[in-house]
Amino acid sequence: MRTFIAVDLGGTNIRAAIVQEDGEILDVQKKKTEAHLGKEHVMQTMEDLIASLDGYQEAEGIGLGIPGPTDTVNGKIIISNNLPDLIGYPIADHIQNRFHKPTFMANDVKVAGLAEALLGEGRGKKNVYFMTISTGVAGAMILDGKVLSGFHGHGGEIGNAIIDPTRAPIAGLNPGAAESWVSGPAIVREGNQACGKQFEHAGQLFEAAATDPNAKKVVERFKDDLAVLLANVCFVCDPEMILIQGGVMKSSADFLDDVQERMRNLLFPGMRETVLASATIEEPGLVGAAMLAKSQMD
Amino acid sequence: MRTFIAVDLGGTNIRAAIVQEDGEILDVQKKKTEAHLGKEHVMQTMEDLIASLDGYQEAEGIGLGIPGPTDTVNGKIIISNNLPDLIGYPIADHIQNRFHKPTFMANDVKVAGLAEALLGEGRGKKNVYFMTISTGVAGAMILDGKVLSGFHGHGGEIGNAIIDPTRAPIAGLNPGAAESWVSGPAIVREGNQACGKQFEHAGQLFEAAATDPNAKKVVERFKDDLAVLLANVCFVCDPEMILIQGGVMKSSADFLDDVQERMRNLLFPGMRETVLASATIEEPGLVGAAMLAKSQMD
Structure with missing residues (x-):
């Protein structure tokens, strides 16, 4: 071989x-x-x-x-x-x-x-979007088995894409930049502020949301924000499937189905089969x- | 030939x-x-x-x-x-x-x-984004001389991309959908409301903005909104050049340079050469x- x-x-x-x-x-x-x-x-x-x-x-x-x-x-x-x-x-x-x-x-x-699109859940598919939600947020479009880098090498830098321009800029990124609202550190920051606690990682906030309405509010906004980001990606490149990796995905059971539903509600009817799934390659x-x-x- | x-x-x-x-x-x-x-x-x-x-x-x-x-x-x-x-x-x-x-x-x-990317201003370029701003708003990614349709045929339907989720939905599109804010009819709608007039087309509002501060506010928001939409497209596919056609472009002298500047300010430094220009094919x-x-x- x-x-x-x-x-x-x-x-x-x-x-x-x-x-x-x-x-x-x-x-x-x-x-x-x-x-x-x-x-x-x-x-x-x-x-x-x-x-x-x-x-x-x-x-x-x-x-x-x-x-x-x-x-x-x-x-x-x-x-x-x-x-x-x-x-x-x-x-x-x-x-x-x-x-x-x-x-x-x-x-x-x-x-x-590329690994996910060619050998993981995206195997055999022609148009896959891949995304990481971890300390940072970034993506990659994989078309016909090749990954798009973009003219300046910045294709997929969706962490700086604007999901809500009415929010203040954080840490040098754009106002309402995706990474400032859906990354692990962003979830922890918002959770700490809403709950008056010191969460160590995003997973703890997703757990707390089961009983703490303030934590739940943060999680619900996270789901909405992620749905907007993903829908906007879909309007540009209309993938068959979006695969997500990264530390925040350890809690995917707490949010991924809801995010898929909200994303689909933002898409045109003909795009609503778009699949949202966890990346699986080790x-x-x-x-x-x-x-x-x-x-x-x- | x-x-x-x-x-x-x-x-x-x-x-x-x-x-x-x-x-x-x-x-x-x-x-x-x-x-x-x-x-x-x-x-x-x-x-x-x-x-x-x-x-x-x-x-x-x-x-x-x-x-x-x-x-x-x-x-x-x-x-x-x-x-x-x-x-x-x-x-x-x-x-x-x-x-x-x-x-x-x-x-x-x-x-x-495809015409613009292959024979117009985008000639010889590998990664061109094309957009129409008219009654509707839509786009197309042209990579290596081929246009991306997307898995469900909806690639480029950026008229429904969300530029500000805090705004109310209009006419069945998403809350803060691009087409609801940067299309010709959207500009006229906002201009009529802000100025208490009955503009017939967007060009009249751009003219009015030279002397009417209310019209100017509408035009400034249009520029901001378009810059957000374009920056978000750039974060996904990072084109070398964005070419725009459509009725609203008759007034491009009144807004295109400003939109390019605002878009570039939203991009990472390495992407700030991205060119915004009018489509030219007849x-x-x-x-x-x-x-x-x-x-x-x-």
């Missing part, structure tokens, strides 16, 4: 893996990123990790998943808080020259979306990086 | 044309639609029009532009107020069987967007229908 090399370059760790075209991970290695030691160090760590993988020489291509917006055409990071020294560095070219294999790079959310970052290489080479 | 047959099926008229691949229209014929006489009559009129075109036998394929959401895969109308008898009828198959040429069908806004419906056939056959 064909294999691909996957690299998940994070602010804390770099992971590299050999992944079969069916998504099975055959070998995986991990090292600390240590970005403060400079880009040469990070690139060397990445090279060493790849070269330590069992079967790396037989792999057909290399896919890199990188946090934040990326220049997919030139294989460079555009913005990064965790990897500032690597901004603008031709990461993909560097790896391609070292291993003599076609190398592709994309944002980690897009890469994860290692979407690694599997997706491999699928990025595969999708670009096929 | 290669030629294609273009059909613009409207509620009032059907037009058919021979269009060169460079967009030049060589022959065009028009007849009343007379939808009340039934689908057989409409289909016969369409056939007669095509067969009356000078050079129709040499054309490589046929493109049909149809108002409202269409099932592009099966070549059928999904919803139509003006052509109810044709809903669900296999229009594209019928025409293909009659003329023995590959026949494709899409919504008229998408078809016009017959986008016919040229685009021909380009639909070409883009699907190439």
Whole structure:
């Protein structure tokens, strides 16, 4: 079976893996990123990790998943808080020259979306929207098995999409930006304020909503806000299915059905079959990086 | 030079044309639609029009532009107020069987967007967003020379996208739906209310705004609303350029630069080169229908 090399370059760790075209991970290695030691160090760590993988020489291509917006055409990071020294560095070219294999790079959310669209719940579907609801909120459109990066590498940055322009801006994002209202930290912030408590994560607020009417109000607004965001995405690209991953989805039993219903009520009748579901791939970052290489080479 | 047959099926008229691949229209014929006489009559009129075109036998394929959401895969109308008898009828198959040429069908806004993206201001660009601001508001994403219809044929129906969920719903659309606030009739409605006048079209309100502070308020809100809609589209698909057509664009000198600036202020820094411009093709419906056939056959 064909294999691909996957690299998940994070602010804390770099992971590299050999992944079969069916998504099975055959070998995986991990090292600390240590970005403060400079880009040469990070690139060397990445090279060493790849070269330590069992079967790396037989792999057909290399896919890199990188946090934040990326220049997919030139294989460079555009913005990064965790990897500032690597901004603008031709990461993909560097790896391609070292291993003599076609190398592709994309944002980690897009890469994860590719995994879900090709091998997860979106398998066999032509038009899938993928979304992460975690510390941040972002999305990815996967059309005919390829992920859209957008002209400036910012396609899918729906965390800054405006769901209600009458709300105040928070933390540099737009007024009423989605990430300011439907992310994990946003739910905790609103829950703490409404309930006078110190929730540690969004899950606790969803639990509290069963008995605390103030918590319930926050949860209901979250559902409305998420429904507006998703409906707006549907009006732009009209997917068959929307798949969501991320920490907040641990509580999906408490909100996903309601959000699907509210989203459908905002859509035109002909779009109301649009499915909202949880993402299911266990290692979407690694599997997706491999699928990025595969999708670009096929 | 290669030629294609273009059909613009409207509620009032059907037009058919021979269009060169460079967009030049060589022959065009028009007849009343007379939808009340039934689908057989409409289909016969369409056939007669095509067969009356000078050079129709040499054309490589046929493109049909149809108002409202269409099932592009099966070549059928999904919803139509003006052509109810044709809903669900296999229009594209019928025409293909009659003329023995590959026949494709899409919504008229998408078809016009294809004309602009391929032969107009978007020429040579890979990721163009097209939008119409007229009686209705709708859009189309054109990626790599192909227009996205979406899974249910509703991709680009951004007239129902929510720009402010705190506003009341109007005429069956969502609360704060874009079309309820940035369309021509919406501008007139708000202008009449703010100024106590009876404007006949949006252009009169834009003129009045030069001297009437109440009219100016309406225009400023229109600019803000349009900027929110466009920014939200950009966060989903991050185009290089947004091209706008439609009656309201007759007044573009009064608002387009401001809207571009406000839109850019809502975008991430890396996206702020996104260009907002007027569409320029004179017959986008016919040229685009021909380009639909070409883009699907190439």
